Amino acid sequence: MNLSGTIDFRPKLLSTLSNYSLSRFKDDLIAGIVVGIVALPLAIAFGIASGVSPTIGLITAIIGGFLVSACGGNSVQIGGPTGAFIVIVYSIIQNYGLQGLAIATLMAGMILILLGLFHLGTVIKFIPYPIVVGFTSGIALTIFSTQINDFFGLGLTDVPSEFLSKWGVYLANFGNIDPVTLGVGLASLAVIIITPKISRKLPGSLIAIVLITAVVYILSNAVPGIHVETIGDRFGALSTDIPTPEGFDLSMNTINLLLPSAFTIAILCAIESLLSATVADGVTGSRTNSNTELIGQGIANIVVPFFGGIPVTGAIARTMTNITNGGRTPVAGIVHTLVLLLIFLFLMPLINLVPMSCLAAVLIVVSYNMSGWRTVVGIFKAPKSDISVLVVTFLLTVIFDLTIAIEIGLLLAIILFLRRVMENTQIRVYSEQLDVAEGTEATAHEVLDVAPGVEVYEIDGPFFFGVATKFDEMMRTSMGNVPAVRIIRMRRVPFIDATGVHNLELLIRSSQKVGIHIVLSGVNDQVRQTLIKSHIDDLVGHDHICDHITKAVAMANRIAESRRASLNRSVANA
Structure with a gap:
C-alpha cells in the first residue's frame, strides 16, 4: 500500500x-x-x-x-x-x-x-x-x-x-x-x-x-x-x-x-x-x-x-x-x-x-x-x-x-495462507559446524567451525507474528541449555513485523539477563531499518548486527573463547 x-x-x-x-x-x-x-x-x-x-x-x-x-x-x-x-x-x-x-x-x-x-x-x-x-x-x-x-x-x-x-x-x-x-x-x-x-x-x-x-x-x-x-x-x-x-x-x-x-x-x-x-x-x-x-x-x-x-x-x-x-x-x-x-x-x-x-x-x-x-x-x-x-x-x-x-x-x-507460511518457514539449529553455502546453488562449500558454547538459529522465511511465536516457543524449550552466544541467522528473512520485533526484543533481554550474547547475521537493508527504528540495534549492540555469517561466527567464537578463558581463570584461582 x-x-x-x-x-x-x-x-x-x-x-x-x-x-x-x-x-x-x-x-x-x-x-x-x-x-x-x-x-x-x-x-x-x-x-x-x-x-x-x-x-x-x-x-x-x-x-x-x-x-x-x-x-x-x-x-x-x-x-x-x-x-x-x-x-x-x-x-x-x-x-x-x-x-x-x-x-x-x-x-x-x-x-x-x-x-x-x-x-x-x-x-x-x-x-x-x-x-x-x-x-x-x-x-x-x-x-x-x-x-x-x-x-x-x-x-x-x-x-x-x-x-x-x-x-x-x-x-x-x-x-x-x-x-x-x-x-x-x-x-x-x-x-x-x-x-x-x-x-x-x-x-x-x-x-x-x-x-x-x-x-x-x-x-x-x-x-x-x-x-x-x-x-x-x-x-x-x-x-x-x-x-x-x-x-x-x-x-x-x-x-x-x-x-x-x-x-x-x-x-x-x-x-x-x-x-x-x-x-x-x-x-x-x-x-x-x-x-x-x-x-x-x-x-x-x-x-x-x-x-x-x-x-x-x-x-x-x-x-x-x-x-x-x-x-x-x-x-x-x-x-x-x-x-x-x-x-x-x-x-x-x-x-x-x-x-x-x-x-x-x-x-x-x-x-x-x-x-x-x-x-x-x-x-x-x-x-x-x-x-x-x-x-x-x-x-x-x-x-x-x-x-x-x-x-x-x-x-x-x-x-x-498463514498456516501454509508457518509450515513452510523453517527454523534450523546448528552447532559445531556450519556450511555457509547450505541451501544455495553454490558449488563451493565453506564450512565454519562453531566453537563450543555457540548456537546458530537460522530463520528461513518472513519473521511475522505466526513465525515469531513459533521461534519463541523453540527458544523457550532450549533455555535449559545456556550457551555463551546465540547467533540468529536472518539471510532468508525478507521482512519482520511488529510481533517479530517484540519477540526478538524479549529474547534479547531474557538472554542478556542470564549472560547470553545475541548476534544477528545476514540482516537485509529493509529488516535492518525496521530494527533500527525499533532501537533493537541499541539493545543488542551495533557491532552485534553482522551482514554475513562468517563475521557473526568469528565474533561469537571470540566471545565464547573469552568466556571459557575467564571461567578457567576463575577455577584456577579458586
Whole structure:
C-alpha cells in the first residue's frame, strides 16, 4: 500500500484521443452499436432481478457505463449492472429500501476511490481464486432460484428471500405451473442457446426477446384467453424521462448500518472489473492501469445513486463482445451508452411488451454462464484447503448472505495462507559446524567451525507474528541449555513485523539477563531499518548486527573463547 506516492489516475480516454483517427472511430462505432444492443436486455433483466424497475437498469447502464469508459484505466472495458450484484442489491432493498441502496452504493464508490488512491489495484487481484469461484457460483445458483416463479408462471406474489424457504414455496406450488408461460420460457431458452451455434456474433438474448415478444403479442391478440405477464403488466408504463438528481439523508447510524454492504459492493466491483480488465488485456495485448480503473469505477458508483441507479462494474461478457467486434478504445464504450440512451428515449413503449418469462430465460442462461461448473470441478482436484474455502464461501453465499460469505471467505483464506507460511518457514539449529553455502546453488562449500558454547538459529522465511511465536516457543524449550552466544541467522528473512520485533526484543533481554550474547547475521537493508527504528540495534549492540555469517561466527567464537578463558581463570584461582 502506497500512502505517499502520486495519485495514479490517468484515464485511457485521454491518451487515446491524442492520436485518434477516423478509421479507428469507424471500428469503435460498429463495436459500440453492437455492444449497446447486447447490453439492452441484460440491463433490463438485471434491473428487474435486483428489485428495481427496467428503467433503473437502463439508467445505470447509460450513466455508469459512460463514466467507466470515460474515467477508467482499461481501453475496452464496458461498465454497467451485472449479475454479480443481483443478490446483494435485492437484499439491501429488502432490508433498507431504495435509499439504503443508494447510500451503500455511494459509500462503495468512495471505498473504490480510496483503493485506487492508495495504489491497491494490484493487491485486489491476489484475492484467492477459490473465494471468487465460490461466491460467483453461489450467486449463479441464487439468480437461477429467483427466476423459477417467472419462468414457470407460478403466479406467486410474496416469495421469501431466503434460499431454502424460497425453494420450499416453489415445491409446494409446482402444481400451479402455467403451461403457456412455461412454453414461452422454454422457447426463449431455445433461441438463446441455438443462436450462437448459427453465428457467435448474433446476440442470442436480444434475438430471443425480439422474436418471442413479437410472437406472444400476435398470439395474445389473435387467440382469446392467451396471456403471458409482461414488463408492462408488472411495472406499468415505463417512463422515458431521465431522473433528476436527488439527495439522501446521511447519518453516522446509517453509515455504520450500511458499511458492511458497501464494503461487499466495493470488493465485488473491484474483483469483477479487474478480472474483466485482465481477460481483456490477455486478448488485446494492452495493459490496464488498475488504480485508475478502481477510481473510475468509484466515480461511476458515486454518481449513479443520485439518479436512482444500482451498482456498476466492468462486465466481462459485454467487454468481450466489444473486443470481438473491433472496439479498441473507450470511445466504443461511450457509443454503447449513447445507443442505450436513444433506445431509452424512443423505444421504451416496446419494452413494456416483453414477457417476464422471456427475461427469466435470459437470466437463467446468465446464471449458467456465471456458475463456472467446470472450474469448480477443477478446484475439487486441488488441495483440501482450497476446496474447503470454495465450499464454505459457496454455502454461505447461497444459504446466508453474500456479505457474510465474502468476509468469512477472506478470513478463511488468510488463516490458511498463514498456516501454509508457518509450515513452510523453517527454523534450523546448528552447532559445531556450519556450511555457509547450505541451501544455495553454490558449488563451493565453506564450512565454519562453531566453537563450543555457540548456537546458530537460522530463520528461513518472513519473521511475522505466526513465525515469531513459533521461534519463541523453540527458544523457550532450549533455555535449559545456556550457551555463551546465540547467533540468529536472518539471510532468508525478507521482512519482520511488529510481533517479530517484540519477540526478538524479549529474547534479547531474557538472554542478556542470564549472560547470553545475541548476534544477528545476514540482516537485509529493509529488516535492518525496521530494527533500527525499533532501537533493537541499541539493545543488542551495533557491532552485534553482522551482514554475513562468517563475521557473526568469528565474533561469537571470540566471545565464547573469552568466556571459557575467564571461567578457567576463575577455577584456577579458586
